[in-house]
Amino acid sequence: MPNERLRAALLEQGMTIAALAESIGVDQKTVERWITRDRTPYRRHRYAVASRLGVDETFLWPEALTSEQVTSASGSELVTIYPHRSSVPRDAWGHLFSTAKEEIGVLVYAGLFLSEDSGIQRTFTEKAKAGVRVRILLGDPDSPQVAERGADEGVDDAMAAKIRNALVLYKNLRRQDGVEFRFHRTVLYNSIYRADDQLLVNTHLYGVTAPHAPVWHLRRIAGGELVNTYIESFERVWEGATPIPEE
Secondary structure (H helix, E strand, O other), X not given: OOOHHHHHHHHHHOOOHHHHHHHXXXXXXXXXXXXXXXXXXXXXXXHHHHHHHOOOHHHHOOOOOOHHHHHHHHHHOEEEEEOOXXXXXXXXXXHHHHOOOOEEEEEOOOOHHHHOOHHHHHHHHHHHHOOOEEEEEEEOOOOHHHHHHHHHHOOOOHHHHHHHHHHHHOOOHHHOOOEEEEEEOOOOOEEEEEEOOXXXXXXXXXXXXXXXXXXXXXXXXXXXXXXXXXXXHHHHHHHHOEEOOOO
Protein backbone atom coordinates (compact mmCIF):
# COMPACT_ATOMS: atom_id res chain seq x y z
CA MET A 1 0.00 0.00 0.00
CA PRO A 2 1.17 3.57 -0.65
CA ASN A 3 2.66 5.56 2.21
CA GLU A 4 -0.09 8.17 2.45
CA ARG A 5 1.46 9.77 5.53
CA LEU A 6 4.62 10.60 3.63
CA ARG A 7 2.61 11.83 0.66
CA ALA A 8 0.45 14.03 2.91
CA ALA A 9 3.49 15.43 4.74
CA LEU A 10 4.99 16.49 1.41
CA LEU A 11 1.75 18.19 0.37
CA GLU A 12 1.45 20.00 3.70
CA GLN A 13 4.97 21.36 3.27
CA GLY A 14 4.35 22.28 -0.38
CA MET A 15 7.36 20.18 -1.33
CA THR A 16 7.79 18.08 -4.45
CA ILE A 17 9.27 14.61 -4.55
CA ALA A 18 12.18 15.98 -6.56
CA ALA A 19 12.86 18.71 -4.01
CA LEU A 20 12.87 16.22 -1.12
CA ALA A 21 15.15 13.85 -3.01
CA GLU A 22 17.63 16.63 -3.74
CA SER A 23 17.61 17.96 -0.17
CA ILE A 24 18.53 14.58 1.34
CA GLY A 25 20.83 13.40 -1.45
CA VAL A 26 18.92 10.48 -2.99
CA ASP A 27 17.46 9.73 -6.39
CA GLN A 28 13.92 10.97 -7.13
CA LYS A 29 12.78 7.46 -8.05
CA THR A 30 13.91 6.26 -4.64
CA VAL A 31 11.55 8.71 -2.93
CA GLU A 32 8.76 7.71 -5.33
CA ARG A 33 9.20 4.07 -4.25
CA TRP A 34 9.03 5.11 -0.58
CA ILE A 35 5.62 6.58 -1.34
CA THR A 36 4.04 4.37 -4.00
CA ARG A 37 5.42 1.02 -2.81
CA ASP A 38 5.73 1.91 0.89
CA ARG A 39 9.40 0.99 0.90
CA THR A 40 11.16 1.65 4.22
CA PRO A 41 14.32 3.79 3.77
CA TYR A 42 17.61 3.24 5.54
CA ARG A 43 17.61 4.77 9.00
CA ARG A 44 19.85 7.69 8.05
CA HIS A 45 17.39 8.57 5.27
CA ARG A 46 14.40 8.23 7.62
CA TYR A 47 16.05 10.71 9.99
CA ALA A 48 16.78 13.09 7.11
CA VAL A 49 13.22 12.95 5.76
CA ALA A 50 11.61 13.35 9.18
CA SER A 51 13.86 16.31 9.98
CA ARG A 52 13.23 17.95 6.60
CA LEU A 53 9.45 17.58 6.88
CA GLY A 54 9.26 18.44 10.58
CA VAL A 55 7.51 15.23 11.61
CA ASP A 56 8.49 12.22 13.69
CA GLU A 57 10.09 9.23 12.03
CA THR A 58 7.68 6.80 13.66
CA PHE A 59 4.73 8.75 12.23
CA LEU A 60 5.98 8.23 8.68
CA TRP A 61 7.15 4.64 9.23
CA PRO A 62 5.38 3.20 12.31
CA GLU A 63 6.89 -0.27 11.88
CA ALA A 64 10.45 0.86 11.20
CA LEU A 65 11.71 0.65 14.79
CA THR A 66 11.63 -2.35 17.08
CA SER A 67 10.01 -2.02 20.49
CA GLU A 68 13.49 -2.16 22.03
CA GLN A 69 14.64 0.77 19.86
CA VAL A 70 11.54 2.80 20.76
CA THR A 71 12.10 2.09 24.46
CA SER A 72 15.75 3.09 24.24
CA ALA A 73 14.96 6.30 22.33
CA SER A 74 12.17 7.21 24.74
CA GLY A 75 14.50 6.80 27.70
CA SER A 76 16.97 9.13 26.03
CA GLU A 77 14.31 11.87 25.90
CA LEU A 78 14.60 12.31 29.66
CA VAL A 79 17.06 15.13 30.28
CA THR A 80 16.78 15.35 34.06
CA ILE A 81 14.38 14.90 36.97
CA TYR A 82 13.80 17.50 39.68
CA PRO A 83 12.49 16.07 42.97
CA HIS A 84 10.18 19.07 43.43
CA ARG A 85 8.90 21.85 41.20
CA SER A 86 10.30 24.29 43.72
CA SER A 87 13.78 22.89 43.04
CA VAL A 88 13.64 23.77 39.32
CA PRO A 89 15.96 26.78 38.89
CA ARG A 90 14.05 29.94 38.03
CA ASP A 91 16.29 30.43 35.00
CA ALA A 92 15.23 27.03 33.68
CA TRP A 93 11.66 28.25 33.11
CA GLY A 94 12.83 31.37 31.32
CA HIS A 95 15.34 29.42 29.22
CA LEU A 96 12.70 26.86 28.25
CA PHE A 97 10.25 29.41 26.86
CA SER A 98 12.95 31.60 25.32
CA THR A 99 13.99 28.72 23.04
CA ALA A 100 10.55 28.41 21.43
CA LYS A 101 10.36 29.19 17.73
CA GLU A 102 6.92 27.78 16.91
CA GLU A 103 4.93 26.66 19.97
CA ILE A 104 4.54 27.54 23.62
CA GLY A 105 1.97 25.61 25.60
CA VAL A 106 0.97 25.71 29.25
CA LEU A 107 -1.51 23.24 30.79
CA VAL A 108 -2.21 23.86 34.47
CA TYR A 109 -5.00 24.43 36.92
CA ALA A 110 -3.59 27.76 38.13
CA GLY A 111 0.17 27.88 37.53
CA LEU A 112 0.16 31.02 39.64
CA PHE A 113 3.96 31.14 39.85
CA LEU A 114 4.15 31.74 36.08
CA SER A 115 1.60 34.54 36.07
CA GLU A 116 3.48 36.20 38.93
CA ASP A 117 6.73 36.21 36.94
CA SER A 118 6.93 39.41 34.89
CA GLY A 119 9.93 38.05 32.98
CA ILE A 120 7.98 35.00 31.81
CA GLN A 121 5.04 37.16 30.78
CA ARG A 122 7.40 39.41 28.85
CA THR A 123 8.84 36.36 27.08
CA PHE A 124 5.32 35.18 26.16
CA THR A 125 4.55 38.62 24.73
CA GLU A 126 7.78 38.84 22.75
CA LYS A 127 7.38 35.34 21.39
CA ALA A 128 3.78 36.00 20.32
CA LYS A 129 4.88 39.15 18.51
CA ALA A 130 7.56 37.07 16.74
CA GLY A 131 4.93 34.65 15.44
CA VAL A 132 5.17 31.90 18.06
CA ARG A 133 1.80 30.41 18.94
CA VAL A 134 1.22 30.79 22.69
CA ARG A 135 -1.56 28.73 24.28
CA ILE A 136 -2.41 28.72 27.97
CA LEU A 137 -4.92 26.31 29.50
CA LEU A 138 -6.24 27.11 32.96
CA GLY A 139 -8.68 25.08 35.05
CA ASP A 140 -12.24 26.35 35.07
CA PRO A 141 -12.52 27.73 38.62
CA ASP A 142 -16.21 26.76 38.75
CA SER A 143 -15.62 23.16 37.69
CA PRO A 144 -15.94 20.14 39.99
CA GLN A 145 -12.47 19.01 38.86
CA VAL A 146 -10.84 22.13 40.31
CA ALA A 147 -12.86 21.78 43.52
CA GLU A 148 -11.77 18.16 43.87
CA ARG A 149 -8.13 19.01 43.25
CA GLY A 150 -8.32 21.71 45.91
CA ALA A 151 -9.71 19.18 48.37
CA ASP A 152 -7.04 16.61 47.42
CA GLU A 153 -4.27 19.11 48.08
CA GLY A 154 -5.89 20.27 51.29
CA VAL A 155 -6.30 23.86 50.06
CA ASP A 156 -10.04 23.65 49.22
CA ASP A 157 -11.35 26.91 47.68
CA ALA A 158 -7.85 28.36 47.46
CA MET A 159 -7.33 26.48 44.18
CA ALA A 160 -10.16 28.32 42.42
CA ALA A 161 -8.97 31.57 43.99
CA LYS A 162 -5.47 31.01 42.56
CA ILE A 163 -6.92 30.59 39.07
CA ARG A 164 -8.89 33.83 39.35
CA ASN A 165 -5.77 35.56 40.65
CA ALA A 166 -3.76 34.25 37.69
CA LEU A 167 -6.38 35.62 35.29
CA VAL A 168 -6.02 39.06 36.83
CA LEU A 169 -2.24 38.90 36.49
CA TYR A 170 -2.59 37.78 32.85
CA LYS A 171 -4.86 40.75 32.06
CA ASN A 172 -2.44 42.44 29.65
CA LEU A 173 -1.19 39.20 28.13
CA ARG A 174 -4.75 38.20 27.28
CA ARG A 175 -4.98 41.24 25.00
CA GLN A 176 -1.88 40.25 23.05
CA ASP A 177 -2.43 38.94 19.52
CA GLY A 178 -1.14 35.40 19.15
CA VAL A 179 -1.82 34.44 22.76
CA GLU A 180 -4.81 32.16 23.38
CA PHE A 181 -6.39 31.34 26.74
CA ARG A 182 -8.90 28.57 27.43
CA PHE A 183 -10.60 27.00 30.44
CA HIS A 184 -10.49 23.21 30.76
CA ARG A 185 -12.52 20.82 32.88
CA THR A 186 -10.27 17.79 33.08
CA VAL A 187 -8.73 15.72 35.83
CA LEU A 188 -5.18 17.03 35.62
CA TYR A 189 -2.65 14.26 36.10
CA ASN A 190 0.29 16.43 35.05
CA SER A 191 0.93 20.10 34.41
CA ILE A 192 2.68 20.52 31.06
CA TYR A 193 4.96 23.39 30.06
CA ARG A 194 6.01 23.20 26.42
CA ALA A 195 8.44 25.02 24.17
CA ASP A 196 8.53 23.28 20.77
CA ASP A 197 10.20 19.89 21.38
CA GLN A 198 11.05 20.46 25.05
CA LEU A 199 8.77 19.93 28.02
CA LEU A 200 8.79 20.43 31.75
CA VAL A 201 6.19 18.03 33.16
CA ASN A 202 5.07 18.58 36.74
CA THR A 203 3.57 15.30 37.97
CA HIS A 204 0.67 15.45 40.42
CA LEU A 205 0.40 13.27 43.51
CA TYR A 206 -2.55 12.81 45.82
CA GLY A 207 -2.22 14.94 48.93
CA VAL A 208 0.85 16.75 47.61
CA THR A 209 0.80 20.32 46.31
CA ALA A 210 2.29 20.92 42.87
CA PRO A 211 5.42 22.78 44.11
CA HIS A 212 6.40 19.67 46.08
CA ALA A 213 5.79 17.17 43.28
CA PRO A 214 8.51 16.00 40.83
CA VAL A 215 9.23 17.61 37.46
CA TRP A 216 10.57 15.83 34.38
CA HIS A 217 12.58 17.74 31.79
CA LEU A 218 12.04 16.05 28.42
CA ARG A 219 13.45 16.74 24.96
CA ARG A 220 12.08 14.99 21.89
CA ILE A 221 14.43 12.82 19.88
CA ALA A 222 13.78 10.74 16.76
CA GLY A 223 12.06 7.47 17.59
CA GLY A 224 11.09 8.44 21.14
CA GLU A 225 7.49 8.48 22.33
CA LEU A 226 7.48 10.25 25.71
CA VAL A 227 7.32 13.82 24.39
CA ASN A 228 4.80 12.93 21.70
CA THR A 229 2.53 11.31 24.29
CA TYR A 230 2.44 14.43 26.45
CA ILE A 231 1.95 16.72 23.45
CA GLU A 232 -0.95 14.60 22.24
CA SER A 233 -2.50 14.81 25.71
CA PHE A 234 -2.15 18.60 25.65
CA GLU A 235 -3.88 18.74 22.27
CA ARG A 236 -6.80 16.61 23.49
CA VAL A 237 -7.34 18.93 26.44
CA TRP A 238 -7.09 21.98 24.17
CA GLU A 239 -9.70 20.59 21.79
CA GLY A 240 -12.21 20.11 24.61
CA ALA A 241 -11.48 23.44 26.34
CA THR A 242 -13.50 26.65 25.99
CA PRO A 243 -12.26 30.19 25.31
CA ILE A 244 -12.13 32.32 28.44
CA PRO A 245 -14.76 35.08 28.26
CA GLU A 246 -13.46 38.60 27.87
CA GLU A 247 -13.68 40.75 30.95
